[in-house]
Amino acid sequence: MRNFFKNRFFVVVIHLLLMASVFTLAQALPFNGSNEISDNSLLTTELEQLKKQVLSLNRELFILEEDLLFPASTQLAVFVSVNIGHFFILDSVELKINGNDVAGFLYTNKQRKSLEQGGIQRLYQGNLKSGEHQLTAIFTGLDTEHRAVKRAVNYNFVKEDDAVMIELKVEDNSSKYQAEVLVEQWVL
Amino acid sequence: MKPCYVYNLFLNKTIIKHYSLRLSVVFVCVFFYLITLLSVNQSIANEFGELDTQKYPQTKIKKNLQDKYYRQALFFYFQNQPSLALQQLSYNKTRFNTIDNDAVLFEAGLQISLGLPQQAQQTLVHIIEQYQKTKIDIKESIKSSDSFNIENLNQQDLLVIALLQLAEQKIDHGDIVQTEQALAKIKHLPKGYYTQYYTLKQLVSWPEKPELVITDMMSSNSDIEREYSPYIMLNQALWLIQQQEYEQAFELLSFLKSHHIEEKQKGFWRSLFSYSTNAYDVIDSNSLQHKDNTPTSTSIDSLVENRALNDYARLLLAQMYVVQGRYSAAYQELEVFPEDSPHSEQALFLFAYSALKTKNYQEAQSMFTLLAQSFPYSNFTWQANGLLAYSYIEQNKMKQALVQYIAIEAEYKKGLSDLTNFQQLFSQQINLLQFSNVAAQISQHNEQTNAFSLSSNQLYIPKSPWLKKALSDVELSALYQQLLELDFLTKQLSQQQQKNDWLGEALILNKKRKNKIINTQQIKVHLTMVEHLKSMNMQLKQKLQLSTSLENGEVFANENERKWLARINNSKKNIDTIKLHQNTTKYNKRLKRIKGVLAWQLKMQLPARQWQHNKQLDELEQLLQYSMLRVDQVNTLLTENDSLLALEQRQLKITQEVGQLLESINQLRIKTNKNIKLKIESFISLQQEQLQRHILVTHRTMAKLIEDINKNKNKEKIQQAHNEKIQDGL
Numbered sequence: 001m002r003n004f005f006k007n008r009f010f011v012v013v014i015h016l017l018l019m020a021s022v023f024t025l026a027q028a029l030p031f032n033g034s035n036e037i038s039d040n041s042l043l044t045t046e047l048e049q050l051k052k053q054v055l056s057l058n059r060e061l062f063i064l065e066e067d068l069l070f071p072a073s074t075q076l077a078v079f080v081s082v083n084i085g086h087f088f089i090l091d092s093v094e095l096k097i098n099g100n101d102v103a104g105f106l107y108t109n110k111q112r113k114s115l116e117q118g119g120i121q122r123l124y125q126g127n128l129k130s131g132e133h134q135l136t137a138i139f140t141g142l143d144t145e146h147r148a149v150k151r152a153v154n155y156n157f158v159k160e161d162d163a164v165m166i167e168l169k170v171e172d173n174s175s176k177y178q179a180e181v182l183v184e185q186w187v188l
Numbered sequence: 189m190k191p192c193y194v195y196n197l198f199l200n201k202t203i204i205k206h207y208s209l210r211l212s213v214v215f216v217c218v219f220f221y222l223i224t225l226l227s228v229n230q231s232i233a234n235e236f237g238e239l240d241t242q243k244y245p246q247t248k249i250k251k252n253l254q255d256k257y258y259r260q261a262l263f264f265y266f267q268n269q270p271s272l273a274l275q276q277l278s279y280n281k282t283r284f285n286t287i288d289n290d291a292v293l294f295e296a297g298l299q300i301s302l303g304l305p306q307q308a309q310q311t312l313v314h315i316i317e318q319y320q321k322t323k324i325d326i327k328e329s330i331k332s333s334d335s336f337n338i339e340n341l342n343q344q345d346l347l348v349i350a351l352l353q354l355a356e357q358k359i360d361h362g363d364i365v366q367t368e369q370a371l372a373k374i375k376h377l378p379k380g381y382y383t384q385y386y387t388l389k390q391l392v393s394w395p396e397k398p399e400l401v402i403t404d405m406m407s408s409n410s411d412i413e414r415e416y417s418p419y420i421m422l423n424q425a426l427w428l429i430q431q432q433e434y435e436q437a438f439e440l441l442s443f444l445k446s447h448h449i450e451e452k453q454k455g456f457w458r459s460l461f462s463y464s465t466n467a468y469d470v471i472d473s474n475s476l477q478h479k480d481n482t483p484t485s486t487s488i489d490s491l492v493e494n495r496a497l498n499d500y501a502r503l504l505l506a507q508m509y510v511v512q513g514r515y516s517a518a519y520q521e522l523e524v525f526p527e528d529s530p531h532s533e534q535a536l537f538l539f540a541y542s543a544l545k546t547k548n549y550q551e552a553q554s555m556f557t558l559l560a561q562s563f564p565y566s567n568f569t570w571q572a573n574g575l576l577a578y579s580y581i582e583q584n585k586m587k588q589a590l591v592q593y594i595a596i597e598a599e600y601k602k603g604l605s606d607l608t609n610f611q612q613l614f615s616q617q618i619n620l621l622q623f624s625n626v627a628a629q630i631s632q633h634n635e636q637t638n639a640f641s642l643s644s645n646q647l648y649i650p651k652s653p654w655l656k657k658a659l660s661d662v663e664l665s666a667l668y669q670q671l672l673e674l675d676f677l678t679k680q681l682s683q684q685q686q687k688n689d690w691l692g693e694a695l696i697l698n699k700k701r702k703n704k705i706i707n708t709q710q711i712k713v714h715l716t717m718v719e720h721l722k723s724m725n726m727q728l729k730q731k732l733q734l735s736t737s738l739e740n741g742e743v744f745a746n747e748n749e750r751k752w753l754a755r756i757n758n759s760k761k762n763i764d765t766i767k768l769h770q771n772t773t774k775y776n777k778r779l780k781r782i783k784g785v786l787a788w789q790l791k792m793q794l795p796a797r798q799w800q801h802n803k804q805l806d807e808l809e810q811l812l813q814y815s816m817l818r819v820d821q822v823n824t825l826l827t828e829n830d831s832l833l834a835l836e837q838r839q840l841k842i843t844q845e846v847g848q849l850l851e852s853i854n855q856l857r858i859k860t861n862k863n864i865k866l867k868i869e870s871f872i873s874l875q876q877e878q879l880q881r882h883i884l885v886t887h888r889t890m891a892k893l894i895e896d897i898n899k900n901k902n903k904e905k906i907q908q909a910h911n912e913k914i915q916d917g918l
Binding site: 044045046048050051053056057058067110113118120121167186 | 253256259262263264265266267268275282302304305306307361642666667670673674677680681687688691694695698835838839842846849853859
């Protein structure tokens with residue numbers, strides 16, 4: 001009898017120990033997703049941090065490129081904007097500096113609408129030595145009757161030590177029922 | 189004169205007589221020297237002569253540069269390039285140290301759309317704090333260009349938009365308390381934002397009914413908006429169903445199932461913060477039709493939204509009927525449910541179940557079969573299989589039911605074996621995105637990727653049906669999307685590294701070029717030349733001063749006059765020679781007269797010529813000073829290393845950062861892979877468990893069925909035996 005109970009007791013103790021270990025193991029390896037959820041949100045946060053750093057890196061690289069290739073002392077940038085765009089449906093633009101072709105752009109529908117919605121496009125960025133220069137821009141497009149029309153402008157400017165930023169504005173002139181190109185040099 | 193005489197004149201000081209010739213030679217030398225110098229240093233201000241600015245009228249108008257740069261960001265945004273737009277805003281912040289409030293709000297919208305919700309939150313909180321600090325005047329309008337086609341909202345409206353977006357962000361993260369706080373700060377609602385506000389209120393208050401605190405609504409517009417907002421009504425219906433107030437829910441859902449959502453033109457700010465798949469197609473956000481009358485994406489989106497809403501309302505209605513036991517009503521409701529709806533799986537199951545319950549066995553069976561064919565791995569299909577077999581039992585077709593159960597059991601076992609294969613293959617996979625021969629990686633948005641894109645525009649769609657089923661879990665789908673993003677970021681960083689390397693090479697070339705110029709000692713040569721020319725100029729000035737003081741016109745004589753003077757001297761010599769032999773009085777008189785005339789001519793022209801030479805010397809002096817300045821500048825540029833060094837350091841720093849980022853991405857990829865594998869394991873376990881449960885239920889049902897069949901057989905046998913006995917007895 002004594003041996004019987006001893007054995008039984010021993011068996012019960014082992015079972016209890018086994019259960020305890022299983023319980024502990026279960027705690028260590030949770031089956032539900034509660035820890036996974038917090039892990040996932042940490043991963044999302046980490047990914048976002050990475051994206052933020054990539055954005056910052058892209059910005060630094062962009063600025064470095066600009067400073068190296070287009071220093072302010074020689075930089076010339078030309079921009080295009082459209083005000084309304086009812087009388088002139090922009091199709092393309094050619095840009096010349098001192099008679100030399102430097103840039104050309106063909107506009108898609110989306111790009112043209114972006115301009116009409118208020119966007120400003122950087123058409124050209126380059127280097128120019130100090131002194132007097134002449135800029136010529138020729139805009140090609142369609143008028144309200146869908147006839148091919150060209151609008152051109154000449155602009156003389158002086159390049160000094162600061163960067164030169166020139167905006168070519170295609171603006172509707174309601175009194176003449178046509179578009180005209182105005183030039184605005186930004187003051188930095 | 190021989191040509192070389194000019195050179196001798198230039199160098200030999202002792203034979204300098206012809207002042208003006210020397211001056212002109214110096215002038216020419218300086219001119220050619222300048223051209224040489226200008227080619228060495230390009231950053232030279234033009235100080236030559238007096239610049240007449242009146243000659244070149246310039247429209248230099250003082251404008252808000254920030255506005256110009258902001259509009260550059262808009263140009264990218266309107267072309268579905270939010271990454272470039274955000275890049276431009278980031279650049280603007282660096283260049284100007286700050287950006288306007290409307291640009292900040294724009295930035296928040298872009299951050300949300302590019303998967304930077306925390307950044308967006310910080311930006312929105314910043315805007316809100318800014319607005320609350322400054323005194324908000326309702327009449328004050330934001331700065332905007334006249335050519336903008338953007339709705340002009342006042343600052344208070346922008347604050348409300350920011351608060352609403354912040355509330356959406358918070359609720360997406362399950363942060364109810366902060367959502368409530370954000371909504372509590374809203375004291376007034378601009379037109380068109382009531383639905384968003386009230387829907388958020390409903391979500392926050394769930395399962396309670398929300399209390400509206402704002403009373404300052406825009407009168408009739410808000411009433412109309414409130415009354416007919418479908419999402420508000422849908423949430424109300426769900427709440428009523430939960431409260432078991434089925435009658436009122438029925439009314440709302442009956443209205444919603446046939447309600448047509450009005451196509452609304454989204455303003456700029458609504459489109460920016462919109463989560464729709466075509467959110468970026470903002471060009472068409474203000475138009476519902478193209479010029480050729482084809483519907484725009486906004487219009488198509490609206491149709492899809494409308495259909496989805498109608499279908500969902502119909503499905504809810506059917507579910508309500510089923511809960512109430514009104515199976516025929518549910519059957520009728522789902523009879524006209526569209527096949528291509530996103531809810532078709534549930535609707536098909538419910539329809540088949542309703543058919544079964546209303547004893548349309550044939551229809552139920554064909555619907556269950558269709559469900560199994562269309563969605564073979566769906567949980568609904570597994571249940572439907574059981575119900576299909578059960579339908580035979582209901583019709584007392586035991587044998588057919590048994591056959592069906594055997595077939596179902598085989599299906600379940602096949603499913604288990606498929607799962608095991610899938611598990612083995614998946615666990616061995618290293619690159620999870622390459623698993624199962626990806627069916628497609630479709631472009632989710634219209635944005636074309638470029639060097640500055642931050643998000644991949646692709647979706648992961650595997651061929652494996654188990655993986656497809658697993659991806660219905662939002663978290664797993666997000667993890668896979670994260671893997672795609674990480675791959676994409678790696679590619680972007682590689683491109684940026686290449687660009688950075690190229691810039692590094694450009695810097696090296698610049699340094700070499702600079703060193704080459706230094707080594708050729710050109711600057712020293714230029715310096716010596718300038719000094720030499722300066723001293724010559726000084727000497728010429730002194731001589732001019734001397735001749736001015738002596739009023740000696742002969743030094744300014746031109747060529748003809750010099751010839752005459754020479755002839756006079758020769759004649760004088762000749763006269764002196766023949767003086768001893770002849771009377772030279774007449775000759776002397778004549779000579780004296782000629783000399784006097786010439787002297788008088790020279791004297792008359794002396795002041796003008798003096799002034800001219802003075803002026804030229806002054807100009808020369810200016811030119812030389814200018815040249816000296818240039819030489820100093822070039823010298824400074826060549827000797828100073830700061831600018832190139834600074835650029836080099838920045839380039840190296842970027843290289844390091846790229847390396848660190850790539851490493852971080854790799855670490856994150858490992859963690860993401862691990863999480864995906866854990867999730868898939870968990871999914872597989874769940875599926876196995878479900879299949880095993882189904883097999884168990886099937887076995888039990890089959891056992892009972894066999895028992896019943898045997899019982900029936902025994903009964904038939906007993907009956908037959910009994911009948912035989914009776915016949916024998918007769």
